[in-house]
Amino acid sequence: MHSSLPRPGGSRLPAPSSAASAATGPSLQPLGDLGEATVNSRIGTLGASTSAIAKPAGGLKPPSVMRPVGGLKRPVSALDSTETAYDRPAQVARSAISQTGPTGQLRATAVKPAIKSAAIARPGVSAGSKIGATAKSALGRSQTGMAARGKPAPASTAVAVAPTAEEEAVGEEKEKSGGVWAPKKRPQRAGWDVKGRLQDIEEDHRALMERLVDVNEQKDQSSMKVIELETMRATLETMNSKLQADLNREQGELNKLRMDLHEEQRLRRIEADDARRQLLNETDELRRKARDDIENLERKNKSEVHDLTIKHKFDMDELRSAFDKLKVDLAEEKRRNADEVASLRASAARELEDTKQRSRNDMLELKNSMELEISTMKSKYQTEIAMLKSTYETELASVKAELKVETAAHNETKDELAIAQKMNKDMRATISEQSVNSLNMESTARALRDKICSLESTIADRDNSIRDRDGNVSEMRKNLELAMTKLRTEETLRRKLHNQVLELKGNIRVFCRVRPPLEAETDPAKIDFPDQEDEAKDIKLYSTERTTIGIETVKEHPFTFDKVFNPASDNNLIFEEISQLVQSALDGYNVCIFAYGQTGSGKTYTMTSKDGMIPQAVDQIFRTSAQLTDKGWSYTMEGSFVEVYNENLNDLLGKDTDIDKKKIEIRHDKGRTMLTECTTIPLTGPDMMEEVMRRASNNRMVAATKANERSSRSHSVFILKLAGTNRVTGERCEGTLNLVDLAGSERLSHSQATGDRLKETQNINKSLSALGDVISALGGGKEVKHIPYRNSKLTFLLQNSLGGNSKTLMFVMVSPLMAHMNETLTSLKFAKKVSQVNIGTAKKVKVESSNSP
Numbered sequence: 001m002h003s004s005l006p007r008p009g010g011s012r013l014p015a016p017s018s019a020a021s022a023a024t025g026p027s028l029q030p031l032g033d034l035g036e037a038t039v040n041s042r043i044g045t046l047g048a049s050t051s052a053i054a055k056p057a058g059g060l061k062p063p064s065v066m067r068p069v070g071g072l073k074r075p076v077s078a079l080d081s082t083e084t085a086y087d088r089p090a091q092v093a094r095s096a097i098s099q100t101g102p103t104g105q106l107r108a109t110a111v112k113p114a115i116k117s118a119a120i121a122r123p124g125v126s127a128g129s130k131i132g133a134t135a136k137s138a139l140g141r142s143q144t145g146m147a148a149r150g151k152p153a154p155a156s157t158a159v160a161v162a163p164t165a166e167e168e169a170v171g172e173e174k175e176k177s178g179g180v181w182a183p184k185k186r187p188q189r190a191g192w193d194v195k196g197r198l199q200d201i202e203e204d205h206r207a208l209m210e211r212l213v214d215v216n217e218q219k220d221q222s223s224m225k226v227i228e229l230e231t232m233r234a235t236l237e238t239m240n241s242k243l244q245a246d247l248n249r250e251q252g253e254l255n256k257l258r259m260d261l262h263e264e265q266r267l268r269r270i271e272a273d274d275a276r277r278q279l280l281n282e283t284d285e286l287r288r289k290a291r292d293d294i295e296n297l298e299r300k301n302k303s304e305v306h307d308l309t310i311k312h313k314f315d316m317d318e319l320r321s322a323f324d325k326l327k328v329d330l331a332e333e334k335r336r337n338a339d340e341v342a343s344l345r346a347s348a349a350r351e352l353e354d355t356k357q358r359s360r361n362d363m364l365e366l367k368n369s370m371e372l373e374i375s376t377m378k379s380k381y382q383t384e385i386a387m388l389k390s391t392y393e394t395e396l397a398s399v400k401a402e403l404k405v406e407t408a409a410h411n412e413t414k415d416e417l418a419i420a421q422k423m424n425k426d427m428r429a430t431i432s433e434q435s436v437n438s439l440n441m442e443s444t445a446r447a448l449r450d451k452i453c454s455l456e457s458t459i460a461d462r463d464n465s466i467r468d469r470d471g472n473v474s475e476m477r478k479n480l481e482l483a484m485t486k487l488r489t490e491e492t493l494r495r496k497l498h499n500q501v502l503e504l505k506g507n508i509r510v511f512c513r514v515r516p517p518l519e520a521e522t523d524p525a526k527i528d529f530p531d532q533e534d535e536a537k538d539i540k541l542y543s544t545e546r547t548t549i550g551i552e553t554v555k556e557h558p559f560t561f562d563k564v565f566n567p568a569s570d571n572n573l574i575f576e577e578i579s580q581l582v583q584s585a586l587d588g589y590n591v592c593i594f595a596y597g598q599t600g601s602g603k604t605y606t607m608t609s610k611d612g613m614i615p616q617a618v619d620q621i622f623r624t625s626a627q628l629t630d631k632g633w634s635y636t637m638e639g640s641f642v643e644v645y646n647e648n649l650n651d652l653l654g655k656d657t658d659i660d661k662k663k664i665e666i667r668h669d670k671g672r673t674m675l676t677e678c679t680t681i682p683l684t685g686p687d688m689m690e691e692v693m694r695r696a697s698n699n700r701m702v703a704a705t706k707a708n709e710r711s712s713r714s715h716s717v718f719i720l721k722l723a724g725t726n727r728v729t730g731e732r733c734e735g736t737l738n739l740v741d742l743a744g745s746e747r748l749s750h751s752q753a754t755g756d757r758l759k760e761t762q763n764i765n766k767s768l769s770a771l772g773d774v775i776s777a778l779g780g781g782k783e784v785k786h787i788p789y790r791n792s793k794l795t796f797l798l799q800n801s802l803g804g805n806s807k808t809l810m811f812v813m814v815s816p817l818m819a820h821m822n823e824t825l826t827s828l829k830f831a832k833k834v835s836q837v838n839i840g841t842a843k844k845v846k847v848e849s850s851n852s853p
């Protein structure tokens with residue numbers, strides 16, 4: 001290993017061996033003469049000095065110098081702990097350096113072992129830090145020095161050997177260039193030439209001293225270097241302390257961060273606690289809300305159940321009425337069946353009678369023919385017998401005569417007598433044979449007579465059964481009669497009950513209908529229907545009002561009526577609600593249905609459109625009256641259609657040329673209203689209504705050409721009179737159904753109208769306020785003695801249909817537009833007043849009847 005260590009000059013040092021030391025032998029004289037110990041001590045001192053001097057100049061660069069870059073942020077302890085074995089010699093060197101005095105002078109004794117340990121510390125390392133290399137070169141130098149002085153090197157260190165010629169040349173060269181010092185080459189002196197040798201030594205000593213001076217210079221340089229290194233160390237230490245300070249600061253920051261972290265954690269914990277508490281509160285709140293919801297739901301459920309119960313009750317009532325209707329239908333069916341049975345029975349009886357008659361005729365014929373046959377046969381046989389008898393008697397007489405003749409010749413003709421007797425015997429046999437035949441004939445006649453008898457008894461049985469059936473039929477007829485009577489009683493009862501139901505609902509009822517906005521209408525009003533799913537009685541409107549100080553406020557206007565129809569309700573739904581009133585007209589009551597509201601609110605649409613109240617009412621009346629036929633009722637119906645315009649009546653079913661010309665008078669007589677010179681069309685079927693409506697609409701159009709927008713400024717009244725008679729009970733009833741499309745209720749200002757328009761305005765205002773007056777007077781009770789029917793043509797026309805014996809329904813029509821809000825509110829207020837009027841119980845129109853009480 002040591003054999004391959006390179007020398008600073010590139011030559012190799014031979015491995016330390018005794019041979020090597022022996023090689024130096026011939027070149028060195030024994031030092032016994034001079035005092036070998038002295039020489040050796042000098043050489044040793046020199047060697048030690050050179051070794052000390054040969055301390056590596058630049059080899060003490062501490063590895064830590066290079067470290068700060070990477071290890072800047074690392075704590076010192078960490079830096080120290082990461083020092084490897086390679087760093088330790090440098091540390092030792094550093095500590096050695098630190099032992100220099102304040103002057104910066106290096107103490108050789110301290111440096112020497114340091115270098116030594118540095119050199120020894122890394123034996124066998126071929127390449128490594130500068131320190132190792134420097135230490136090795138220093139070692140090399142010291143060894144060389146020692147070798148030169150002939151002193152054996154320690155076993156653990158390399159021992160210098162005598163240089164070869166080549167090495168010597170290099171040594172010389174080195175010497176010149178200030179390399180490692182070596183004694184000068186000179187011719188070998190003889191052993192005895194101690195003086196010469198001393199001279200050489202003296203010379204070498206001088207050279208060495210010179211060299212020492214050089215070395216001292218080098219030492220100074222090294223000291224300088226050490227100082228430099230020291231400065232560097234100080235810098236490094238400053239850096240180190242700076243780093244330490246950084247580290248401390250960072251640690252401080254870290255601690256601060258840790259504290260922040262703790263604070264943050266504490267805050268988070270508090271927040272978490274708060275959140276948990278909030279969550280608990282929210283959960284409680286939710287639980288409470290859920291409980292409330294459940295309770296609300298239960299309440300709602302209960303109310304729904306209640307509603308459903310009511311609905312169920314209502315449905316049950318309806319079912320009951322349907323059941324009653326079914327009963328009626330069943331009775332009707334029964335009656336039809338009974339009729340059928342009766343007709344079948346009659347035809348069966350007729351057939352039976354025919355069959356009986358035919359059988360009787362057949363029997364009679366048979367009997368006659370039999371009797372004829374029997375009598376023919378009888379007479380035939382009797383004739384035959386008589387003939388035979390006469391023949392016999394003749395023969396007997398002739399025989400007797402002959403006998404007489406021949407008696408004499410009796411004896412003579414005894415044989416002839418015997419023959420004659422024999423012939424007589426034969427004849428008797430024939431006669432008896434004939435008698436048997438006659439008897440047979442008689443028995444046949446008897447059998448025939450028996451057959452006739454049995455046929456007669458069968459006919460009698462049949463007669464009996466027919467009589468029995470007749471008995472059943474009459475019993476069934478009686479039952480039918482009873483059922484019909486019951487049915488009639490029930491019908492009367494139904495009418496009474498129906499009337500009572502309507503009475504309970506009030507004789508003036510007010511329905512409110514809001515029409516849908518039309519396509520072109522863009523400013524809808526805000527209208528609510530709060531209980532549409534329920535009773536549908538409420539409506540709420542919202543208007544905006546400006547206070548005196550200019551603040552806009554929204555005002556609510558709630559109203560309640562007998563029924564409120566929202567814009568989605570169609571005419572069919574509305575008719576369902578009024579159909580019972582229409583039924584009342586059939587039951588003999590006067591019924592009046594008004595459509596009240598401003599122009600364009602939907603009055604005409606509700607009353608006269610194709611599926612409006614007028615066509616549907618007539619249709620229902622026809623349908624119901626047809627059903628009542630089975631209960632003995634037959635009805636006659638007649639319709640009139642009049643227009644009240646400017647306090648004049650126009651016949652809308654008359655000639656168009658008579659409009660505004662013919663004067664129609666109103667007469668009241670015993671609860672009946674008659675119109676003079678007004679067309680009344682008998683209605684025989686619902687299809688006739690189309691013609692009635694067409695004619696009325698034509699005349700209205702003609703009237704409209706006379707005055708613009710006349711339909712809005714006139715009242716139209718369709719009057720349907722119904723007269724019913726029950727052919728079975730003799731009951732009679734008369735009812736009137738008045739369907740009125742009123743003029744637009746908008747407040748017309750007198751100031752803006754002139755001429756015809758002013759007249760129209762005055763008349764509309766007059767008639768509508770008269771209607772209001774009549775209704776409120778009717779609601780005044782018994783104290784009010786006078787009802788001002790005569791204040792307008794309209795109220796006078798409807799006198800018998802407004803009040804005590806009538807049923808009244810007012811539709812208050814509502815426009816859905818914001819622009820009409822004020823008019824709408826006025827209409828609704830008027831309707832509210834009407835709905836609060838109680839006009840007493842309606843009475844059936846009294847009609848004298850054959851058996852009415």
Ligand SMILES: Nc1ncnc2c1ncn2[C@@H]1O[C@H](COP(=O)(O)OP(=O)(O)OP(=O)(O)O)[C@@H](O)[C@H]1O
Nearest residue numbers: 515516598599600601602603604605606711712744
């Ligand atoms: N329920 C409804 N559904 C659909 N359209 C309707 C409804 N009601 C009214 N209308 C429409 O609104 C418009 C005005 O209605 P209508 O002529 O019936 O009002 P009005 O009150 O009779 O007016 P006037 O007093 O001028 O006769 C018409 O075009 C009509 O078709």
